[in-house]
Amino acid sequence: MDRMKTLLESYYGVGSSGDEDPSLATNLDSASFDRESYVKDRLEKSSFAELLRTDDSLVHEVRTLDADVQLLVYDNYSKFIGATDTIRSMKDKINEIESEVDALASRVDNVHGTTLELNERMRPKRSRIEKLVRLQGLIQKLNFLFELPLRLRQCIEMDAAGQAVRYYQRAVPILQKHAEVASFAAIQKESEEIILQLRENLREKINQPSLSFDSFNESLSLLIELSEGSDLLPSAPSGSLDKEALRDAFFAWHEHHFDAQIKRALELQANLGLEGFVSELCVRVLDDLQSACETYKRLFADGTGLTTPSEEEEVRAAREDAALQLRAFAKPVLSRFLNTVRSRLVADDVMYGGEIHAKEIGRDAAEGKSTRESELNATQRSEAGQFGVLLGALDAFVRHMHETDLGEVVRAGFLQDRSTEVAEHVIRNQVVLAFDELHADVNKRLIAMYDAHVHKEEMQHASPMVRAKELAIEIESDIAQTMMDLDGLLRACSDLLADMSAIFDNLIKFQLRSWVLGLANALECVCDPFHPARRSQGEHGRIALSLHALGDGKSSSSSTSSRQAQGMAPERSKILVDVPVRAGDEPNALLDLACLALQFRLYVRRCPYSIAGAPELMNELDATKERLLLAFVEANANLLSKDLGASVALAPEEVGSEGGFGAWSVRPSIVAVVEGIHRCCKQVSLCSQDDHLLGPAKKLNEAEADDEPSLGAGTAFDADMRAHSGRFMRSSTGNRVTASVQKDIERMFSRRVTLYEHVQLTADSVALNLLKVILKTLFEATRESTFSREAFQQFEIDLYFLRSVVPTLVEDVEVPSTQLTQVMAASRDRCVDPEPLSQDVIDRACRASRAAMREHQEASS
Numbered sequence: 001m002d003r004m005k006t007l008l009e010s011y012y013g014v015g016s017s018g019d020e021d022p023s024l025a026t027n028l029d030s031a032s033f034d035r036e037s038y039v040k041d042r043l044e045k046s047s048f049a050e051l052l053r054t055d056d057s058l059v060h061e062v063r064t065l066d067a068d069v070q071l072l073v074y075d076n077y078s079k080f081i082g083a084t085d086t087i088r089s090m091k092d093k094i095n096e097i098e099s100e101v102d103a104l105a106s107r108v109d110n111v112h113g114t115t116l117e118l119n120e121r122m123r124p125k126r127s128r129i130e131k132l133v134r135l136q137g138l139i140q141k142l143n144f145l146f147e148l149p150l151r152l153r154q155c156i157e158m159d160a161a162g163q164a165v166r167y168y169q170r171a172v173p174i175l176q177k178h179a180e181v182a183s184f185a186a187i188q189k190e191s192e193e194i195i196l197q198l199r200e201n202l203r204e205k206i207n208q209p210s211l212s213f214d215s216f217n218e219s220l221s222l223l224i225e226l227s228e229g230s231d232l233l234p235s236a237p238s239g240s241l242d243k244e245a246l247r248d249a250f251f252a253w254h255e256h257h258f259d260a261q262i263k264r265a266l267e268l269q270a271n272l273g274l275e276g277f278v279s280e281l282c283v284r285v286l287d288d289l290q291s292a293c294e295t296y297k298r299l300f301a302d303g304t305g306l307t308t309p310s311e312e313e314e315v316r317a318a319r320e321d322a323a324l325q326l327r328a329f330a331k332p333v334l335s336r337f338l339n340t341v342r343s344r345l346v347a348d349d350v351m352y353g354g355e356i357h358a359k360e361i362g363r364d365a366a367e368g369k370s371t372r373e374s375e376l377n378a379t380q381r382s383e384a385g386q387f388g389v390l391l392g393a394l395d396a397f398v399r400h401m402h403e404t405d406l407g408e409v410v411r412a413g414f415l416q417d418r419s420t421e422v423a424e425h426v427i428r429n430q431v432v433l434a435f436d437e438l439h440a441d442v443n444k445r446l447i448a449m450y451d452a453h454v455h456k457e458e459m460q461h462a463s464p465m466v467r468a469k470e471l472a473i474e475i476e477s478d479i480a481q482t483m484m485d486l487d488g489l490l491r492a493c494s495d496l497l498a499d500m501s502a503i504f505d506n507l508i509k510f511q512l513r514s515w516v517l518g519l520a521n522a523l524e525c526v527c528d529p530f531h532p533a534r535r536s537q538g539e540h541g542r543i544a545l546s547l548h549a550l551g552d553g554k555s556s557s558s559s560t561s562s563r564q565a566q567g568m569a570p571e572r573s574k575i576l577v578d579v580p581v582r583a584g585d586e587p588n589a590l591l592d593l594a595c596l597a598l599q600f601r602l603y604v605r606r607c608p609y610s611i612a613g614a615p616e617l618m619n620e621l622d623a624t625k626e627r628l629l630l631a632f633v634e635a636n637a638n639l640l641s642k643d644l645g646a647s648v649a650l651a652p653e654e655v656g657s658e659g660g661f662g663a664w665s666v667r668p669s670i671v672a673v674v675e676g677i678h679r680c681c682k683q684v685s686l687c688s689q690d691d692h693l694l695g696p697a698k699k700l701n702e703a704e705a706d707d708e709p710s711l712g713a714g715t716a717f718d719a720d721m722r723a724h725s726g727r728f729m730r731s732s733t734g735n736r737v738t739a740s741v742q743k744d745i746e747r748m749f750s751r752r753v754t755l756y757e758h759v760q761l762t763a764d765s766v767a768l769n770l771l772k773v774i775l776k777t778l779f780e781a782t783r784e785s786t787f788s789r790e791a792f793q794q795f796e797i798d799l800y801f802l803r804s805v806v807p808t809l810v811e812d813v814e815v816p817s818t819q820l821t822q823v824m825a826a827s828r829d830r831c832v833d834p835e836p837l838s839q840d841v842i843d844r845a846c847r848a849s850r851a852a853m854r855e856h857q858e859a860s861s
Helices: 002-012 035-045 048-146 148-159 161-177 180-206 212-227 241-297 312-345 353-366 371-383 387-403 414-454 464-495 498-525 541-549 554-567 570-574 587-605 614-640 668-688 704-711 716-726 736-749 762-785 789-811 814-829 839-860
Strands: none
Touching: 002 387, 002 736, 035 048, 048 148, 048 161, 048 212, 148 161, 148 180, 148 414, 148 570, 180 212, 212 241, 241 312, 241 387, 312 414, 387 414, 387 464, 414 464, 414 587, 414 762, 464 498, 464 587, 498 570, 498 587, 498 716, 587 614, 614 668, 614 762, 614 814, 668 762, 668 789, 668 839, 716 839, 762 789, 789 814, 789 839
16 A cells, blocks of 8 residues: 555655655645644644534545545546547558558559550551641741731731731741742842831831830830841841930930820829829829830840940940930939929918818719728828828829839939928928918917007907907917817828928927017017018018118107117027008007017917927017017107107296196196006006006005105205206306306216116006106207296196106106106206296195096096
8 A cells, every 4th residue: 555655656746755844744735744743733732622623624525535536537537438449440440541552552553554555556646646746837837937928018007016026036037047948038038128118117106206105115126126237137238227316216205205294294183183193193204214214224225236245345334324324314304203293292272171072082983983992082081181182192102202113223212212302392381381371360360459459449358468368369279270280291291201200390399489489570560560570561662671670760660670670689580470561550559469479478388389499489579578568668658758849848828827827737748648657557557467556656646645745845856956956057157168067077977867678567667668768758858948937937847746756656766756857957957047936836736736637537447
């Protein structure tokens, strides 16, 4: 029993290991299991109930294992029985096969014997049959030779010159071999005359322009085969044909043929559609060119023809010369073909809509294509969008170019490179067209917005920023649609031209960059007829525009244009835009355009598309916004200061004041300036969402309680004014020279006020720049005027009024205060008798004017 156990363990590989673990002696599933240790351990550690449960489980497992072993034995037994039956069956079949092989071998022996017997019986008759067959062949050849002239004439009448030459080629060797036979010599002479006549016919035939492509090549090939010096016409007269002349005829006819093919394709393009036109042109030119090159190399470039050089160097030189001539012929044909395809693919009408698909389906049906095929083509085109037909044409063009093989006529990869070049040019053109259309749509929207302001149309929203946001959303929608269309085009072309994917990506990046720069120029061109980036000729002309852009003009618009031209980046100046000149100068439109520039700066920052040089573009849009705000300030300043120069030196009675000197008041033009600045601040505040509408320092209605301190004798403004009062009094003539010298010295050391600084989209910045421009205008008008005492006193009230409202407009009152001081000093200098008013009169006049202005503002609100 132990021996059997050892054998089973060694067979199944479960024998006891030499390294037994004593700790696993009580584990039933371990190889180190020891039944005595297990029983002892169970008795020591388990209770009686646990022992009973263990016993039941062991009994159950043993029975399960016995059943499994029984099933395994039964299964193995059935397999052994099946194997025994199979072996017995194979033994029986092998015996049957041996008997059949023996029968087959006997039959083969019988067939072999019968064959040998038949060969012996048929040997005499076989030799006789072979003689008769040879005789029949000879008779047929003789019949062919005797009928050769008739056959040749019939072929010529049927215009089957090739068949006639083949007949003659078969007969010439026999006729030349048996030339001593009179009948054969007569047949040869008659046949040669017929062939010579055929050669003359072929020579006349190749000069016919209406000859088909295959007919010409066949005729020329036959003509060269029948040329002087060949074995076919040994008795032909010499000098009848020239190989160079045949080569020139070959090139001339094919040049005319390809010109006619291109012209014919252009005539059919209206009925073919774009894809059909490109396919037709490729078939007419590329396939024929490939066939023509093969024919030329076979006829002229293989060293055969009229003469056969004996020296190898001469043969190689002749082949090289023939290849050069073929290359010189093929390149112009390819160039005309590529130019024709390129010009058609870049035409403006290649972006088709839905109706062209119906035409294509109808054309497919006319060509015999199935309805399912036509519907499949239409589905593919619809998935490609408006560029579906263009992509089909490009695919046909590239496929034909890649399949055409011109051998050594062009360098390796030449056709693939040219097809890639044309396809890239076409795609670039379509991208440019798409962005040009986007430019045109944006310009139309900008013009519509500007015209709405010029014609004083009612706006849906009061805030310029809200209007700019709505317009920006519309433009962004146009961009998204354009990018969606181009995405399908570029994805398809990247599959068509695998190495063009990166180039197309960069193309879109830089087109987006150019579009943003063009938008920045368009925003400024809408409001400036002299902008250097304007492409429209208009009424001014390009020369006038350039001169004004350089600062030759003296108008405010030309000065603005000069500043813009000086501050414009060189790259931006190259992005010209088509924006027609608009009539009118509307400052509110300028503010809307500035808000739109700000919106597109935000768009560039969060743009979902990759744009080349996005940080620089944001800087450009910032500069555009500042220039538009500057133009907004300048336009408002021109409007507000328009009447200041004419009325600055007028006395109260000259402007219609009633009551003489007892009823002093601020002039309406000065009040209108302050109200205009308030209006501008309010508009800007709506854009920037400031907490105040009238300025960051004080509201006008809150300044009433501080009137006395702000205008009393203790203010810095009054102290400055009184400090200069004695200096500019003209008490005697003798002091005029000293006063003039002193005035020049003070001007040298006075503070320099810079106009047109950077304008921010805040009420304070706009108000400060407006004040600087208006006060500068007021200062220049003051220096050019002469004041009477009453006019000087009126002007003093006006200046004190402006001084009192400056803190309500701007935070930094230093620059306006300096300018007001300069204006007051200039008025004193230009006054004949500068006698100031009392402070009480000035305060009452200013207070009354402020109250009236406040009531007017409340009523308008």
